[in-house]
Amino acid sequence: MATVAVTAPPQSQPRKLVNFFRDGDQIAHLVTFLFAASVFLVTVFLVYELWIHSGPSRAKFGFHFLTSKTWDPVADEFGALPFIYGTVVTSFIALIISVPLGVGAAIFLSELAPPRLSNSCTFLVELLAAVPSVIFGLLAIFTLVPIMRQYVEPFLKHTLGFLPQFEGPAYGVGYLTASMILSVMTFPFIISISREALLAVPREQREAALALGATQWESTWQVVVPYARLGIIGSIFLALARALGETMAVTMVIGNDTGIHTSLLSPGYTIAAMIANNFTEATGDVFLSALVELGLVLFALTMVLNAAAQLLIIATTGKGSKQP
Amino acid sequence: MDRIARRNIVNYVMLAATGICTVITVSVLFLILGYLVVNGWRSLDWNFFTKLPLSAGEAGGGVVNALVGSGVLILIAALIGIPVGFLGGIYLAEFGGKTVPMMIRYTADLLNGVPSIVIGIFAWTVIVVRMHHFSAWAGGFALSLMMIPIGLRATEQFLRGVPNSLREGSLALGASKTRTIISVIVPAAKQGILTGMILGVARIAGETAPLLFTSLNNQFWATSLNQPTASLPVLIYNYAISAYDDLHREAWAAGLVLLILVLIANIASRWVLSRGASTQRG
Numbered sequence: 001m002a003t004v005a006v007t008a009p010p011q012s013q014p015r016k017l018v019n020f021f022r023d024g025d026q027i028a029h030l031v032t033f034l035f036a037a038s039v040f041l042v043t044v045f046l047v048y049e050l051w052i053h054s055g056p057s058r059a060k061f062g063f064h065f066l067t068s069k070t071w072d073p074v075a076d077e078f079g080a081l082p083f084i085y086g087t088v089v090t091s092f093i094a095l096i097i098s099v100p101l102g103v104g105a106a107i108f109l110s111e112l113a114p115p116r117l118s119n120s121c122t123f124l125v126e127l128l129a130a131v132p133s134v135i136f137g138l139l140a141i142f143t144l145v146p147i148m149r150q151y152v153e154p155f156l157k158h159t160l161g162f163l164p165q166f167e168g169p170a171y172g173v174g175y176l177t178a179s180m181i182l183s184v185m186t187f188p189f190i191i192s193i194s195r196e197a198l199l200a201v202p203r204e205q206r207e208a209a210l211a212l213g214a215t216q217w218e219s220t221w222q223v224v225v226p227y228a229r230l231g232i233i234g235s236i237f238l239a240l241a242r243a244l245g246e247t248m249a250v251t252m253v254i255g256n257d258t259g260i261h262t263s264l265l266s267p268g269y270t271i272a273a274m275i276a277n278n279f280t281e282a283t284g285d286v287f288l289s290a291l292v293e294l295g296l297v298l299f300a301l302t303m304v305l306n307a308a309a310q311l312l313i314i315a316t317t318g319k320g321s322k323q324p
Numbered sequence: 325m326d327r328i329a330r331r332n333i334v335n336y337v338m339l340a341a342t343g344i345c346t347v348i349t350v351s352v353l354f355l356i357l358g359y360l361v362v363n364g365w366r367s368l369d370w371n372f373f374t375k376l377p378l379s380a381g382e383a384g385g386g387v388v389n390a391l392v393g394s395g396v397l398i399l400i401a402a403l404i405g406i407p408v409g410f411l412g413g414i415y416l417a418e419f420g421g422k423t424v425p426m427m428i429r430y431t432a433d434l435l436n437g438v439p440s441i442v443i444g445i446f447a448w449t450v451i452v453v454r455m456h457h458f459s460a461w462a463g464g465f466a467l468s469l470m471m472i473p474i475g476l477r478a479t480e481q482f483l484r485g486v487p488n489s490l491r492e493g494s495l496a497l498g499a500s501k502t503r504t505i506i507s508v509i510v511p512a513a514k515q516g517i518l519t520g521m522i523l524g525v526a527r528i529a530g531e532t533a534p535l536l537f538t539s540l541n542n543q544f545w546a547t548s549l550n551q552p553t554a555s556l557p558v559l560i561y562n563y564a565i566s567a568y569d570d571l572h573r574e575a576w577a578a579g580l581v582l583l584i585l586v587l588i589a590n591i592a593s594r595w596v597l598s599r600g601a602s603t604q605r606g
Contacts, residue, residue: 024500024502024503025500025501025502027502028419028501028502028505029415029419031411032411032412032414032415032418032419033415033419033420033424035407035408035411035412035415036411036412036413036415036416036420036425036428036476037428038408038412039408039412039428039431039432039435039472039473039476040427040428040431042435042469042472043431043432043434043435044431045450046435046438046442046443046446046469049446049449049450050442050445050446050449052449053445053449053453100345101345101348101349102345102349104341104342104344104345104346105342105345105346105348105349105350107342108339108342108343108345108346109346111342112339112342112343113346121346121350123594124350124353125349125350125353126590127353127587127590127591128349128352128353128356130526130527130530130586130587130590131353131356131530131583131586131587132529132530132531132532132557132582132583132586133530133532133533134530134532134557134560134561134564134579134582135356135360135530135560135579135582135583136356137561137564138560138564138575138576138579139356139359139360141564141565142363142564142572142576143359184352187349188349191349215331215332215334215335216335216339217334217335217338217339218331218335221338241437244439245437245438245439245440245441245442246439247439247440247441247532247533248532248533248557248561252561252564252565272439272441272533275441275444275445276441276533276536279444279445279448279536279537280536280537280540291445292445292449295441295442295445298439298441298442299438299439299442302437302438302439303434303437303438306433306434306437307434310433
């Protein structure tokens with residue numbers, strides 16, 4: 001930053017303590033540094049605490065924890081696979097729904113809509129991102145679940161029932177319902193970040209494509225979207241990280257079943273839902289530390305995704321993406 | 325000619341499809357608001373805002389302890405989160421060199437991305453385990469962790485937006501750096517910083533997962549900050565998964581109240597920011 005250029009007197013000469021605190025700058029520097037450093041320390045401390053408190057479980061199960069399917073609190077046997085599976089499946093299906101919707105809406109808002117309309121629509125979508133997740137859960141329990149049970153799931157069974165993904169009774173709760181609610185919770189992120197990335201594409205790119213005789217859709221899809229692709233992918237990663245860590249809405253509609261099921265209509269479990277439902281009732285050190293270890297797994301998953309998303313978003317909206 | 329006609333049809337179909345995507349995504353917010361109003365407004369009466377919860381089946385209970393509890397939790401979170409975010413942001417924008425701020429910025433983004441349930445576990449290990457009981461302190465601490473990164477990055481971003489000529493002008497007049505920050509730079513960025521803080525509060529106001537095993541819940545008044553404390557989001561969760569119709573009705577009403585508060589905070593933050601922009605221009 002240019003502030004370096006105006007930093008006052010040179011600090012080289014030896015000085016007394018009184019001088020050191022001469023005009024409060026050093027004190028202010030120190031105080032603000034302590035507050036900023038506390039953010040760093042508390043994050044490190046968070047990882048440390050998760051690591052320590054998951055100790056008994058890590059000692060007992062090792063890497064087997066990640067691959068075991070058994071979840072038996074009575075026998076103190078814990079494996080995370082059903083929950084990792086549920087988390088990944090619900091997030092993945094959610095993205096299959098929310099990515100086309102979100103990218104489509106972002107294209108409309110950046111390429112077609114007049115700026116006023118675009119800005120107000122984006123504002124409404126960003127408000128949607130602010131809706132607390134427990135409210136999504138409330139709506140899901142009382143409106144989405146009955147609709148899924150009575151209409152959507154019987155319809156899917158009727159038309160696609162020959163696939164293993166759509167067999168079994170329609171409970172209303174389960175992987176598919178959780179995915180639906182997750183898709184609604186994630187597309188605001190996809191829309192607002194993808195729109196930024198699309199708006200950052202230089203005007204010349206569009207004009208060149210149109211001048212070559214491309215239709216507006218061809219110019220958008222073959223020139224503008226590829227140009228902004230890193231930002232769009234970044235927004236999808238961010239949405240995925242959100243979906244993986246989402247707790248309340250999923251907990252309320254996932255159905256709480258500790259098995260692994262191929263059918264999307266069947267009830268399941270996610271990591272976050274498992275922790276939310278069992279943490280206060282967990283008895284025994286191993287059970288508790290297994291839940292903490294689940295939290296550690298979730299933490300690691302979202303960290304990797306978030307870091308990747310940040311890099312991709314910086315690469316596009318910051319400096320502009322490289323030509324394909 | 326046929327080829328061009330086909331390309332034109334594809335053009336219109338796909339452009340219309342993006343429009344439909346927009347209509348769907350934008351209408352979700354109104355659907356949510358509409359559902360909550362339809363199902364919730366009838367239960368919003370005087371009792372709802374002034375009475376303690378009664379056991380299921382009794383008419384006339386309220387959620388006043390959860391409303392106050394949420395207020396207390398947000399207050400604790402703000403008392404920790406705002407100073408840390410604000411002063412930390414000043415360091416990042418005004419004092420830091422290169423490496424240290426970069427590290428802090430990175431960890432702040434990391435903390436921002438930590439799933440809220442994991443924040444809850446952390447607050448549980450740090451406070452609940454050590455104090456041996458659930459408390460408002462633990463809940464407020466968990467919420468403050470979610471608020472800090474937002475306040476920090478907002479403060480830094482808006483301080484960096486202040487033109488350097490202001491800094492140089494103040495320093496040239498003989499003011500110390502601290503004096504410059506307090507009297508010139510922060511006032512110039514105050515609208516933006518305020519926006520960030522309001523957004524931070526709005527985000528934590530609706531958080532449920534970090535409170536589930538930190539502040540827990542309470543049927544009655546919490547008489548001290550060391551006791552389990554009721555909060556609006558946890559109450560909505562518990563009522564929604566209960567089996568009683570009258571509790572469901574209260575959940576809808578509480579959801580409506582919570583959503584309206586969160587939306588107002590978000591709209592207010594936008595309004596503060598736009599007002600700041602226009603006064604700076606004028």
